[in-house]
Amino acid sequence: MTSTLTMSTALAAEHRARLMRLAREVSFEAGTRLFEEGRRADRFWIVRTGTVALDLHVPGRRAAVVETLGRGELVGWSWHFAPYQWQLGAEAMSPVRAYEFDAGAVRALCEEHPEFGRAIALWVGHVLAHRLHAARTRLLDLYAPYGSGGQP
Amino acid sequence: MSSSPATAVLDRNGLDALVEALRAEGRTVVGPTVRDGAVVLDELTAAGQLPFGWGSEVEAGRYRLVPRADGAAFAHTAGPQSWKAFLHPQREKLWSADRAADGRVSFAAERPVRPSYAFLGVRPCDLRAIAVQDNVLTGGYYRDDGYRRRREGAFLIAAECTEPGATCFCVSMGSGPAAEAGFDLALTEIVDDAGHRFLVRVGSAAGEAVLSRVPRRVADEETASTARNAVDAARERMGRSMPPVDLRTLLGGTLEADRWDDVAARCLTCGNCTMVCPTCFCTTTEDVSDLTGDHAERWQRWDSCFDLDFSYLHGGPVRASARSRYRQWLTHKLSTWYDQFGSSGCVGCGRCITWCPVGIDITEEAAALHDELADRLRRQDAEETQR
Amino acid sequence: MTGVPVPYRVTRVREETADTVSLTLAPAGPAGLARFWPGQFAMVYAFGVGEIPVSVSRIHRHQLVHTVRSVGAVSAALCALRPGDRVGLRGPFGTGWELVRAAGQGLAAGQDLLVVAGGIGLAPLRPVVLAALAEPRRYGRLNLLVGARTADDLVYADQIRAWSTVHGPLHCAVTVDRPTPAWRGHVGVVTTLLNSAAFDPRHTTACVCGPEVMIRATARDLLHRGLPAHRIRVSLERNVRCATGHCGHCQLGGVLLCRDGPVVGWDRACSLTSVREL
Numbered sequence A: 001m002t003s004t005l006t007m008s009t010a011l012a013a014e015h016r017a018r019l020m021r022l023a024r025e026v027s028f029e030a031g032t033r034l035f036e037e038g039r040r041a042d043r044f045w046i047v048r049t050g051t052v053a054l055d056l057h058v059p060g061r062r063a064a065v066v067e068t069l070g071r072g073e074l075v076g077w078s079w080h081f082a083p084y085q086w087q088l089g090a091e092a093m094s095p096v097r098a099y100e101f102d103a104g105a106v107r108a109l110c111e112e113h114p115e116f117g118r119a120i121a122l123w124v125g126h127v128l129a130h131r132l133h134a135a136r137t138r139l140l141d142l143y144a145p146y147g148s149g150g151q152p
Numbered sequence B: 001m002s003s004s005p006a007t008a009v010l011d012r013n014g015l016d017a018l019v020e021a022l023r024a025e026g027r028t029v030v031g032p033t034v035r036d037g038a039v040v041l042d043e044l045t046a047a048g049q050l051p052f053g054w055g056s057e058v059e060a061g062r063y064r065l066v067p068r069a070d071g072a073a074f075a076h077t078a079g080p081q082s083w084k085a086f087l088h089p090q091r092e093k094l095w096s097a098d099r100a101a102d103g104r105v106s107f108a109a110e111r112p113v114r115p116s117y118a119f120l121g122v123r124p125c126d127l128r129a130i131a132v133q134d135n136v137l138t139g140g141y142y143r144d145d146g147y148r149r150r151r152e153g154a155f156l157i158a159a160e161c162t163e164p165g166a167t168c169f170c171v172s173m174g175s176g177p178a179a180e181a182g183f184d185l186a187l188t189e190i191v192d193d194a195g196h197r198f199l200v201r202v203g204s205a206a207g208e209a210v211l212s213r214v215p216r217r218v219a220d221e222e223t224a225s226t227a228r229n230a231v232d233a234a235r236e237r238m239g240r241s242m243p244p245v246d247l248r249t250l251l252g253g254t255l256e257a258d259r260w261d262d263v264a265a266r267c268l269t270c271g272n273c274t275m276v277c278p279t280c281f282c283t284t285t286e287d288v289s290d291l292t293g294d295h296a297e298r299w300q301r302w303d304s305c306f307d308l309d310f311s312y313l314h315g316g317p318v319r320a321s322a323r324s325r326y327r328q329w330l331t332h333k334l335s336t337w338y339d340q341f342g343s344s345g346c347v348g349c350g351r352c353i354t355w356c357p358v359g360i361d362i363t364e365e366a367a368a369l370h371d372e373l374a375d376r377l378r379r380q381d382a383e384e385t386q387r
Numbered sequence C: 001m002t003g004v005p006v007p008y009r010v011t012r013v014r015e016e017t018a019d020t021v022s023l024t025l026a027p028a029g030p031a032g033l034a035r036f037w038p039g040q041f042a043m044v045y046a047f048g049v050g051e052i053p054v055s056v057s058r059i060h061r062h063q064l065v066h067t068v069r070s071v072g073a074v075s076a077a078l079c080a081l082r083p084g085d086r087v088g089l090r091g092p093f094g095t096g097w098e099l100v101r102a103a104g105q106g107l108a109a110g111q112d113l114l115v116v117a118g119g120i121g122l123a124p125l126r127p128v129v130l131a132a133l134a135e136p137r138r139y140g141r142l143n144l145l146v147g148a149r150t151a152d153d154l155v156y157a158d159q160i161r162a163w164s165t166v167h168g169p170l171h172c173a174v175t176v177d178r179p180t181p182a183w184r185g186h187v188g189v190v191t192t193l194l195n196s197a198a199f200d201p202r203h204t205t206a207c208v209c210g211p212e213v214m215i216r217a218t219a220r221d222l223l224h225r226g227l228p229a230h231r232i233r234v235s236l237e238r239n240v241r242c243a244t245g246h247c248g249h250c251q252l253g254g255v256l257l258c259r260d261g262p263v264v265g266w267d268r269a270c271s272l273t274s275v276r277e278l
Helices: A013-020 A103-112 A114-139 B012-024 B124-138 B145-152 B205-212 B221-235 B247-252 B259-266 B272-276 B322-341 B362-386 C073-079 C099-104 C119-134 C157-165 C190-196 C212-225 C266-272
Strands: A024-028 A033-035 A043-049 A052-056 A064-069 A089-092 A096-102 B007-011 B028-035 B038-043 B054-059 B062-067 B091-099 B105-109 B117-122 B155-159 B185-192 B195-202 B283-289 B295-302 C006-017 C020-027 C041-046 C050-060 C063-069 C086-093 C112-118 C142-148 C170-176 C204-209 C232-235 C263-265
Touching: A013 A103, A013 A114, A043 A103, A064 A114, A064 C190, A096 A103, A103 A114, A114 C212, B007 B012, B012 B028, B012 B117, B012 B195, B012 B205, B038 B054, B038 B062, B105 C006, B105 C086, B117 B124, B124 B145, B124 B155, B124 B322, B155 B205, B185 B205, B185 B221, B195 B205, B195 B221, B247 B322, B247 B362, B259 B322, B259 B362, B283 C050, B322 B362, C006 C063, C020 C050, C020 C073, C020 C086, C041 C063, C041 C073, C050 C073, C050 C086, C050 C119, C063 C073, C063 C119, C099 C119, C112 C119, C112 C190, C112 C212, C119 C142, C119 C170, C119 C204, C119 C232, C142 C157, C142 C190, C157 C170, C170 C190, C190 C212, C204 C212, C212 C232, C212 C266, C232 C266, C263 C266
Parallel strands: B028 B117, B117 B155, B155 B185, C112 C142, C112 C204, C142 C170, C204 C232
Antiparallel strands: A024 A096, A033 A089, A043 A096, A052 A064, A052 A089, B007 B195, B028 B038, B054 B062, B091 B105, B091 B295, B185 B195, B283 B295, C006 C020, C006 C086, C020 C063, C041 C050, C041 C086, C050 C063, C232 C263
């Protein structure tokens, strides 16, 4: 199963190989917090198996899950843009195996190799565009009784 | 006008006898007659009720009766009605349902007495329109039983067209002015020094049987050729024409044209065009129940794609703008009708032009779409060559 | 024949969600309607109120299940029915999913099957899942991907739970737009579930039903992954009144949806759903 959003198809072989040289195989127990809102975004992950939930802290409530990410998906993009600070929190919903990347090292590599940097930026941009579209679609509340009609 | 082996000539007395013969068979004879300042279709008890001595002057958004010195009966153009008012009536009961005290429900189909119509004076364009509706309502997997029964019992007497109006364009649509097929009898009216008479051609065994009971004489060559010439001359005197292009492709490729905004600014979305169109077949249903709540009926009535409710989906209408509703009407008539039923839905009768309160002209709209498309293609070509 | 309803008796009413019920209907007299195929619909008449098109959500011999959401006068009347009440039924109408033809044509090995449902759109797709599970050997890998508003809005929740937990031939995944505190599953649009589904895009038939926006998004994604357009089967919705192709209401361009649909290939549906107010 492929999609242009997954790193393996979004990046050309040469860029992929360069990125994967920085990959570290990690695994998380269900319930592990990967990162917290407001903290420094110094890493990112690509999910191999399992599901990661992105959440927002709401006072008086359990963390509200806004989206879940599964196989092949990029977890975290704040590492790519200053001020490199997480906008959301992330938690493993199930046992998760993933590739982990050091954000500083990847950014440095991007600086060093503009072609590679451009490819990474395009990939992250593409993922962002897709998630923005999905979020907008969900704003329409399409499954509500009149969701497909546009009113009332 | 195609030649037919069995041709005869009727005079005015012969026409009287024809109506009498049809009525003697138990048929309800329906034909054009003058009422309320227009030629309307109604039951005729005698041929004398035909609009002898009346013609019509039409233009976009305009219709006037004008007296004719020659006394011709079939020299008028299409009036506001068409034969669909009889074959596919405005309102029709489909079935009734009853609920018993124990809650059981039963349904009964409406089976009215099969009418036996004789339509006298069907224009070739309207003959084509009947064939188009036959195909829509009885040509598919499911048949409209009510229509089928009325249609099977109908006897059609065509009247070839020798006096086309200013809004007529049947030649463009290939449906007139000659009657080619689909009739039981076809008349061609001639008024000249040799008298007022009707050339009759036979189109079916039923037509032949009726004709045999009517005083007539064998057609002479002069009457036959006069009739042929009159119809041929009518071919050259069409008031309007469609652009000579493949209309199906044109309308299929101009869904996003600017012209739709132009016509939408004029269109009142009144639906007159759909009511007078002899092929428009759309209907809706009404469910009614009596005061006990235990007897309910389903009625069918004409509907129009210009009505907002027509495209209603829970939440709202799909075609909310006037632009989209006019576009639906015109593209359906000239293009998607082919996809759905294998032919054009337009027969060139010109009624929609005549009876549009703001004079929107289907031929002018088609031509404007063609011009816009041609213009767009020219500009695209120019850009291509520049590159 | 198909113009006059046939009386059916409500034998069972099951509340699926707060506004949706499934009615099991059996012929009230000796004769019922002809056999329905998955994806086809019936015109269901609520006595004295009116008639609406409803797809079959289960076909069990002479019994039919219709899942109805209360959104208008007729559907509200149908949702208020109790066992023993009577309705009128006309049908079967429409093209159906044509699974056998779509999946069996020229491919001995059978196609992977991808069923993608949004909201109440799962109703016409349930017979597809049941038919595939009844004869899994006919197909390759089976996938059911469901998007719902919340977990409480999910129809056939028990059945989905059973399909999700048993490691049978069916890969079943659900995602919601708005997670309730108790929800531990996926959150996001239904297309995000495609990454974890098991199918070979070159040998897959997809059946998609839901709001039109969801259908378009799903079809675009599948095209991008390499499914041929004609193997993406979508079920569209328009105003169906007569269901016999005579009333003109369900026109969508050159398509009469009651006759040529509701299920059409994306090769046809793409242009039809891309023109506004068509």
